[in-house]
Amino acid sequence: MYKLFIRPLFFLxxxxxxxxxxxxxxxxxxxxxxxxxxxxxxxxxxxxxxxxVVFGLKFxxxxxxxxxxxxxxxxxxxxxxxxxxxxxxxxxxxxxxxxNDKPRMFRLPKDQALINRMGFNNQGAMAxxxxxxxxxxxxxxxxxxxxxxxxxxxxxxxxxxxAFETLYDYVDYxxxxxxxxxxxxLRELQEKEPLGKLxxxxxxxxxxxxxxxxxxxxxxxxxxxxQLDDIVSILKETNADGVIATNTTIERSDLxxxxxxxxxxxxxxxxxxxxxxxxxQVIAYLRDKLGKDFPIIGVGGIMSPSDAVEKLKAGADLVxxxxxxxxxxxxxxxxxxxxxxxxxxxxx
Numbered sequence: 001m002y003k004l005f006i007r008p009l010f011f012l013x014x015x016x017x018x019x020x021x022x023x024x025x026x027x028x029x030x031x032x033x034x035x036x037x038x039x040x041x042x043x044x045x046x047x048x049x050x051x052x053v054v055f056g057l058k059f060x061x062x063x064x065x066x067x068x069x070x071x072x073x074x075x076x077x078x079x080x081x082x083x084x085x086x087x088x089x090x091x092x093x094x095x096x097x098x099x100n101d102k103p104r105m106f107r108l109p110k111d112q113a114l115i116n117r118m119g120f121n122n123q124g125a126m127a128x129x130x131x132x133x134x135x136x137x138x139x140x141x142x143x144x145x146x147x148x149x150x151x152x153x154x155x156x157x158x159x160x161x162x163a164f165e166t167l168y169d170y171v172d173y174x175x176x177x178x179x180x181x182x183x184x185x186l187r188e189l190q191e192k193e194p195l196g197k198l199x200x201x202x203x204x205x206x207x208x209x210x211x212x213x214x215x216x217x218x219x220x221x222x223x224x225x226x227q228l229d230d231i232v233s234i235l236k237e238t239n240a241d242g243v244i245a246t247n248t249t250i251e252r253s254d255l256x257x258x259x260x261x262x263x264x265x266x267x268x269x270x271x272x273x274x275x276x277x278x279x280x281q282v283i284a285y286l287r288d289k290l291g292k293d294f295p296i297i298g299v300g301g302i303m304s305p306s307d308a309v310e311k312l313k314a315g316a317d318l319v320x321x322x323x324x325x326x327x328x329x330x331x332x333x334x335x336x337x338x339x340x341x342x343x344x345x346x347x348x
Contacts, residue, residue, distance in 0.1 A: 002328070002329030002330065002331070003327075003328070003329065006329065007327070007329065010022075011107060011109065014103065014105075015105040015106065015107055015114070016102065016103070016104065016105045019105070023074065023075060026075055026078040026079075027074070027075065027078065029078070030075075030077060030078045030081075036077065036078065036081045039078065039081035039082060039330075040081045042330075042331070043081065043082045043083050043330050043331055043333070043334050044081060044082070044083045044334065045061070045083050045333070045334040045337040045338060046060070046061075047061075047337075047341055049341060049344060049345070050062065050085070050337055050340065050341055050344070052085075052317065052318065054242070054295050054317045054318055055173065055214040055216070055241040055242050055295045056214060056241075057140055057172055057173065057214065059085045059086055059140055059318065060085045060139070061083070061084075061085035061333075061337050061340075062085055062312075062317070062318045062319060062337075062340060063083070063084055063085050063308070063318075063319055063320075063321065063333045063336045063337055063340070064084055064085060064086040064087065064088060064142075064297070064318060064319065064320040064321075065079055065084045065086075065087045065088065065320065065321065065322070065325070065333075066088055066299050066320035066321060066322040067088040067089065067090045067091055067142075067144035067175065067177070067218075068090075068091070068116075068118070068322055069322050069325070070087060070089055071089060071090055071091065071092070071121070071122045071123075071128075072089070072092075072122055072123045072127055072128050072131060073089040073128040073131040073132050073135070073141070074131050076089075076131070076132070076135040076137060076139065076141060077135055077136055077137045079139075080137040080139035081137075082330050082333055082334075083333035083334045083337060084139065084333050085139070085140070085318075085337075086139060086140035086141070086142060086172075086318070087139055087140070087141050087142070088141070088142040088143075088144050088175060088320065089128060089132075089141060089142070089143060089144065089171070090122065090128075090143060090144030090145060090146070090175070090177070091120050091122065091144045091145065091146040091177045091180065092122050092124070092125045092128050092143065092144065092145055092146070092163055092167065093120055093122060093124065093125070093145070093146055093147060093148045093159060093163060094124065094125055094148060094159050094162035094163050094166070095124050095148050096122065096123045096124035096127065097119075097120060097121065097122065097124075097148055097149055097150075098121055099118050099119035099120060099121025099122075100117050100118060100119035100121075100182060104116060104117045104118050104119065104268070105117075105118065106265045106268070108255065108256075108257045108261075108270075108272070110255075110256035110257050111255050111256050111257055111272065111273055111274055112272050112273040112303055112323075112327055113255075113257075113270055113271060113272030113273055113274050113275075113323065114270070114271050114272055114323050114326065115265055115268040115269065115270050115271075116182070116248070116268050116269055116271070117181075117182045117266075117267055117268035117269070118182060119149065119182045119183060120146050120148075120149065120180065120182070120183055125145070125162070125163045125166035125167055126166055128143075128167065128170075129166060129167065129169075129170050132167075132170040132171070133170070140172045140173075141170070141171045141172055142171060142172060142173045142174070142175055142216075143163070143164075143167040143170075143171035143173070143174050143175065144174075144175040144177050144218065145160055145163035145164060145167070145174060145175065145176065145177065146159070146160075146163070146177045146178075146180065146183065146186070147159035147160065147183070147186070149183055149184070153185055153186075153188055153189060153194070156189060156194075156198065157197070157198055157201050160176065160198060160201070160202055161201065161202070161205060164202055164205055164206075165205070168206075168209060168213060171213070172213065172214075173213055173214040173215070173216060173241070174202065174206070174213055174214070174215045174216065175215075175216045175217070175218050175244060176198060176199060176202060176215065176216070176217050176218065177218050177247070178190050178195060178198070178217075178218075179218050179219050179220035179246070179247040180247060180248070180269065181220070181247075181248060181249075181250050181267070181268070181269045182267075182268065182269060187220060190219065190220065190223070190227070190231075191230075192230040192233070192234060195217075195230075195231075195234055196234045196237065196238060199215070199217060199234060199235075199238040199240055200238050202215050203215045203238055203239065203240065214241035214242065215240060215241050216240065216241055216242040216243060216244055216295075216297070217231070217234075217235065217240055217242075217243050217244070218243075218244040218245075218246075218247055219231055219243060219244070219245055219246055219247065219282075220246060220247050220248075220249070221245070221246035221247065221248075221249045221251075221275060221278045221279055221282055221300060222249055222250055222251060223282075225285070228282070228285055228286070228289070229289070231243070231286075232286065232289040232290055235290065235294070236290070241295065242294070242295035242296065242297060243286060243290075243294070243295070243296055243297070244296075244297040244299060244320070245279060245282045245283050245286055245296060245297070245298060245299070245300070245316075246275070246278070246279045246282050246299065246300045247269065247300075248268075248269025248270055248271045248275070248300075249269065249270050249271075249274075249275055249278065249300075250267075250269065250270070251270065251274075251278070252270065254274065255274060271300070271301070271322060271323040272301060272303065272323040272324070272327070273301055273303050274301065275300040275301035276300070276301025276302070276303065276307055277301070278300070278301075279298065279299065279300025279301050279311070280298070280300075280301075280310055280311060280314045281314075282300075283296055283298045283311060283314040283315050283316050284314040284315055286315065287314065287315025287316075288315075295317050295318075296315055296316050296317055296318075297316060297317065297318045297319065297320055298311030298312070298314065298315075298316030298318070298319045298320070299319065299320035299321070299322070301323075301324075302319055302320075302321045302324045302336075303323070303324045303327060303328070304324070304328075305335050305336045305338070305339030305340075306339065307324070308321075308336045308339065308340060309339055309340065309343045312340065312343060319336070321333070321336070
């Protein structure tokens with residue numbers, strides 16, 4: 001029903017506007033007595049055999065909502081009703097910021113893809129805390145944190161520390177995002193020296209707390225083998241708790257969408273089907289270099305349940321979706337969980 005009737009209507013409207021409309025609709029449903037129960041009946045899929053313990057946390061299932069969809073933690077309870085085993089909020093910065101100029105999100109239907117240059121638009125870490133205080137579900141929540149656009153890279157650690165301290169009591173794990181292509185200069189923090197320094201610092205902050213919260217790194221898909229080797233070294237040397245592979249790509253090769261349309265859209269991170277193979281390659285590379293026990297969350301181009309299975313086969317422990325959720329609709333997490341359960345049972 002979604003793909004036949006609802007999606008064609010949605011795709012007639014500006015992507016960011018429809019995003020806000022879907023948000024508002026889900027919030028209304030969540031506030032109606034029995035609304036969340038109805039969502040769970042249709043879209044949740046629960047089976048104890050899907051439970052996974054990764055970096056010390058127990059996930060009710062391995063399918064997460066990637067950062068970027070619910071930046072400000074406004075839909076935690078509603079998204080939990082749609083079958084997600086964990087939800088990653090953000091990217092959150094210490095201070096609110098509007099992000100880049102609109103339009104900044106674009107659909108590529110021929111490629112089952114999106115291009116965005118949102119630019120860490122968010123209401124700030126404190127606003128997210130106000131929302132997190134209201135939540136009622138026990139779903140695992142990750143805090144994806146970054147620096148404000150106006151903050152120089154030399155002061156970036158202060159921003160990450162500030163966001164960490166603000167969110168610490170309200171999230172279950174943290175993700176250091178230095179891989180978005182939409183904040184000028186941010187990807188320079190992926191270089192070996194600044195990245196190692198940043199990761200060590202945030203991990204040290206977590207170690208000083210009464211309860212240690214896992215710290216993960218989110219990386220770009222556009223890294224060369226030598227750069228990935230540097231990432232592997234840093235993850236090992238800093239004793240990071242996991243890696244998320246991958247963020248959006250700046251690549252534009254082999255697209256069905258015309259080159260003229262792509263030029264008209266301009267800069268931004270590409271997500272969706274064109275990223276499927278590359279993200280899986282990066283996961284497999286990391287698994288080989290990091291060994292069998294290092295936690296990897298696979299994200300990028302999961303457009304079908306079989307794509308999620310391939311991520312697990314490549315070495316991912318958990319998966320996350322965003323663009324696939326936009327294209328496939330509210331039952332997507334349920335369908336993936338059903339496929340993953342079959343995969344787990346077949347490989348026992």
